[in-house]
Amino acid sequence: MVILNFTLTPEAASKIHDLLVCLGKFSDTVAIEARRDKFAFTALNSSKSAYAALTLDGKHFFSSYECIPSHGGPDGRFTCSMYTKALLSVFKGRLYDPLGRDGAIDRCEVTVQERADETQCRFIVKMVCNQGVIKTYKLTYEAVEVMHALFDRNVAKNRWSMHASAMKEYTEYFGTKTEMLDIFAGEDGRAVFKSYTEKISNGKEILKHPLVTAVAVNTSDFEEFNVQPGLHIIISVKDFKAIVAHADTLKTSLKAFYSHPTRPLQFSYGCDGLLCEFTLMTSGEYNGATMTPTPAPQIASRANSRAQSAATENRSVRSEMPPPVEPASRRSERRRISGQKRAASPKPQADHESLFVNQEEEDARWEPVDYTNEEETLGWDASADRDAANFPTFRDTGSFSRQETTDSNEGIAPSQRVSQIKGLW
Amino acid sequence: MRFKASIQNITTFTKLTASLNSLGPLAWVKLSDDQVCFTIIPEQGTQVWAALSIDTIFETYTVQSAANNVINLEVPLGPLNRALKSALNATSAQIRLTKKDSMPLLALTIVTTSSSNSYSAFPTGASNDGGLDAPFDDSFGGGNRETIITQEVPVRVLAPDTVAGLHEPQCREPDVHIILPPLLQLKSISDRFTKLALAGARSGPGSTASRTRLEMAANMHGCLKMSIKTDAMSISSVWTDLSNPELDPGQVAGGEIGISEHPSTRMKLLGSADGRSEEGWASVRIDGRDWGKVMSVGRLGGRVIACFCHEHALILYVYLPSDNGEDESVLTVRDLALAFLITPLNN
Numbered sequence: 032m033v034i035l036n037f038t039l040t041p042e043a044a045s046k047i048h049d050l051l052v053c054l055g056k057f058s059d060t061v062a063i064e065a066r067r068d069k070f071a072f073t074a075l076n077s078s079k080s081a082y083a084a085l086t087l088d089g090k091h092f093f094s095s096y097e098c099i100p101s102h103g104g105p106d107g108r109f110t111c112s113m114y115t116k117a118l119l120s121v122f123k124g125r126l127y128d129p130l131g132r133d134g135a136i137d138r139c140e141v142t143v144q145e146r147a148d149e150t151q152c153r154f155i156v157k158m159v160c161n162q163g164v165i166k167t168y169k170l171t172y173e174a175v176e177v178m179h180a181l182f183d184r185n186v187a188k189n190r191w192s193m194h195a196s197a198m199k200e201y202t203e204y205f206g207t208k209t210e211m212l213d214i215f216a217g218e219d220g221r222a223v224f225k226s227y228t229e230k231i232s233n234g235k236e237i238l239k240h241p242l243v244t245a246v247a248v249n250t251s252d253f254e255e256f257n258v259q260p261g262l263h264i265i266i267s268v269k270d271f272k273a274i275v276a277h278a279d280t281l282k283t284s285l286k287a288f289y290s291h292p293t294r295p296l297q298f299s300y301g302c303d304g305l306l307c308e309f310t311l312m313t314s315g316e317y318n319g320a321t322m323t324p325t326p327a328p329q330i331a332s333r334a335n336s337r338a339q340s341a342a343t344e345n346r347s348v349r350s351e352m353p354p355p356v357e358p359a360s361r362r363s364e365r366r367r368i369s370g371q372k373r374a375a376s377p378k379p380q381a382d383h384e385s386l387f388v389n390q391e392e393e394d395a396r397w398e399p400v401d402y403t404n405e406e407e408t409l410g411w412d413a414s415a416d417r418d419a420a421n422f423p424t425f426r427d428t429g430s431f432s433r434q435e436t437t438d439s440n441e442g443i444a445p446s447q448r449v450s451q452i453k454g455l456w
Numbered sequence: 457m458r459f460k461a462s463i464q465n466i467t468t469f470t471k472l473t474a475s476l477n478s479l480g481p482l483a484w485v486k487l488s489d490d491q492v493c494f495t496i497i498p499e500q501g502t503q504v505w506a507a508l509s510i511d512t513i514f515e516t517y518t519v520q521s522a523a524n525n526v527i528n529l530e531v532p533l534g535p536l537n538r539a540l541k542s543a544l545n546a547t548s549a550q551i552r553l554t555k556k557d558s559m560p561l562l563a564l565t566i567v568t569t570s571s572s573n574s575y576s577a578f579p580t581g582a583s584n585d586g587g588l589d590a591p592f593d594d595s596f597g598g599g600n601r602e603t604i605i606t607q608e609v610p611v612r613v614l615a616p617d618t619v620a621g622l623h624e625p626q627c628r629e630p631d632v633h634i635i636l637p638p639l640l641q642l643k644s645i646s647d648r649f650t651k652l653a654l655a656g657a658r659s660g661p662g663s664t665a666s667r668t669r670l671e672m673a674a675n676m677h678g679c680l681k682m683s684i685k686t687d688a689m690s691i692s693s694v695w696t697d698l699s700n701p702e703l704d705p706g707q708v709a710g711g712e713i714g715i716s717e718h719p720s721t722r723m724k725l726l727g728s729a730d731g732r733s734e735e736g737w738a739s740v741r742i743d744g745r746d747w748g749k750v751m752s753v754g755r756l757g758g759r760v761i762a763c764f765c766h767e768h769a770l771i772l773y774v775y776l777p778s779d780n781g782e783d784e785s786v787l788t789v790r791d792l793a794l795a796f797l798i799t800p801l802n803n
Contacts, residue, residue, distance in 0.1 A: 197601065200570065201603070203542075204542040204605050204607070206535060206538055206539075206607075207538065221604075230557075237559060237610050237612060238482060238530065238531075238532045238610055238611070238612060239532070240610040241535065242535040242538055242539055242607055242608065242609060243561075243606075243607070243608035244539075244542070244605065244606070244607050244608075245605070245606040245608075246603060246604075246605050247603065247604040247605070247606070248601070248603055249601065249602060249603075252601045252603075394474065394755065396640060396643075397474070397475070397478075397640075397643070397751070397752045397754055397755040398478065398752060399478050399745065399748040399749040399751075399752055400647045400650070400651070400745075400748050402650065402651060402654050402745065
């Protein structure tokens with residue numbers, strides 16, 4: 032029997048929305064792990080190539096937080112797993128709105144109901160809105176064991192950090208359908224972020240090859256840049272974009288830690304009691320250049336001391352199991368397949384996060400209309416529901432029989448609802 | 457084979473590729489000493505023949521090849537447009553033809569400088585214009601960030617004899633030529649018409665008629681009529697007071713006599729300026745969706761002349777706005793940038 036109650040300010044609730052949007056890009060389900068002093072969302076993607084852990088500090092993130100796990104003493108935890116989409120439909124966008132418009136809340140209270148005297152176990156979210164409206168959502172969850180990916184920052188001697196907004200700007204140059212991102216530390220004082228796709232090379236298919244984009248950034252523009260010159264490291268560009276987009280919502284700096292290709296890479300950022308860590312699988316050299324696993328000594332020593340200090344002050348126990356190490360030969364293959372699979376599934380929400388917005392809106396007027404899109408009906412009364420359309424008459428108390436109307440209900444819907452027209456007579 | 461140029465007018469080039477991309481995914485691009493031609497011939501739908509003078513989009517332009525310094529390329533418009541978009545606020549942008557792993561590609565090299573406190577890859581409505589924000593730069597980690605972006609667009613190089621047979625189709629002299637009203641207005645109305653027609657078509661039994669028949673008509677008295685008819689309805693919009701440009705005797709075969717015998721001269725005798733007369737209309741039935749795609753060219757902001765050959769063809773000529781302050785009322789062949797050959801529907 033666990034006790035888990037916490038309260039969120041509107042700002043914190045909207046941060047939960049943002050992080051769920053980000054986690055949704057990795058996995059359909061999100062795991063929750065609550066401890067006495069902190070709360071974490073974790074997600075592992077289906078190919079197990081990316082692991083995300085977003086830790087919310089009990090004291091700083093929440094306006095109140097109480098968690099007493101049923102067993103395990105001070106180290107005990109409560110874990111469960113939920114559909115990301117289900118949580119997202121509760122933690123909608125615009126929960127925080129200083130003007131108090133539609134959707135804005137006053138606070139958010141969450142409790143977990145897991146008691147022997149209750150028939151149902153539920154994750155209960157209460158959105159206390161303005162004007163005394165309270166929306167209560169009861170979500171089901173699945174009890175699971177939560178695994179953690181282990182990442183040893185002492186070994187990750189290559190590190191850089193940059194403001195997420197700048198990094199977001201760079202990701203916007205990337206073509207839309209690319210799969211891989213090669214992060215390359217040049218020897219000329221530049222770091223190159225290159226998005227590309229493995230070759231499809233036969234005849235006409237060449238032209239379908241997505242854009243290859245390389246963004247060269249002066250290392251002096253980084254807040255910190257300590258990477259062995261000449262080192263290439265490859266991750267999934269989609270993962271990177273998702274991480275950068277989320278980091279950008281927090282307006283913080285994105286830090287990267289890695290050792291060498293085929294070893295995990297970690298991105299880390301956070302503020303105001305929220306710490307985000309993404310551990311990603313990396314793959315080998317693009318263009319097959321040889322690489323030396325040992326970094327230059329002076330960088331190593333500096334990075335080392337930094338890492339140790341970071342590790343000591345850093346979070347507590349990480350005793351759990353790392354994800355299984357895959358054979359290197361299979362890794363890139365799998366990555367590619369999963370990339371394609373994900374690309375196939377429509378992700379409409381990716382669009383409105385882009386900074387293209389203004390440009391696109393301007394452009395959209397000139398785009399040919401997609402008539403197959405059912406959502407976009409005629410300019411007037413797009414919300415006409417089927418029921419209204421079933422009445423061929425202008426009177427609510429239509430004297431026509433239903434029989435007759437079913438034949439004609441496939442015609443063009445009336446341009447206004449009857450109720451709206453009433454005032455005219 | 458060498459092609460290298462710096463892009464002088466990124467906005468125009470971007471809008472051009474975006475407009476063309478609505479009509480077909482691939483364009484044939486012909487680079488020669490004096491012009492750049494874009495041709496799109498989709499399997500069905502509207503053909504586009506565009507010929508731009510070099511300085512419309514490029515400067516410091518070099519093209520060299522064994523075939524009379526002409527290079528023919530097949531270019532995917534989507535990626536090209538995407539690549540050009542990333543150059544929208546560039547300080548400089550270069551394009552060149554190159555090879556990587558024996559695959560030809562157009563490489564765009566874009567240099568952008570963004571001040572440290574404006575983090576946005578693309579110009580937004582309220583973009584800060586450097587000068588005003590300069591004082592803040594130093595407080596934020598030392599001035600401007602210079603970024604070099606390389607975009608590689610895969611292309612196919614076409615042999616001269618592959619494209620030898622490509623010629624812009626000839627059409628008889630038009631019955632009516634007219635300057636179209638603002639395309640955004642025209643587009644929003646035609647889009648609505650098409651939607652209505654489709655909504656009607658969906659309900660019909662065995663609704664496979666995916667084509668919507670838009671009837672375009674114009675007379676020599678400044679009227680344009682757009683109408684759509686289905687079993688259930690008939691709607692039309694009429695524009696009046698448009699202008700029918702005068703023909704230039706120098707451009708018409710036969711000079712003054714040619715003009716007096718020109719079909720449009722005869723059409724002038726028929727019809728009226730209020731658009732109510734049944735006579736004097738040259739009309740063409742086209743697919744509403746095709747039309748919607750063509751209207752996408754409006755983003756270039758040029759003037760558009762529609763030439764109607766009654767029940768035979770509709771051709772739109774787009775004249776790009778020139779910034780050299782010439783008299784806008786005279787449109788010369790030199791200003792002509794794009795020709796859209798809209799396929800009429802049979803019967």
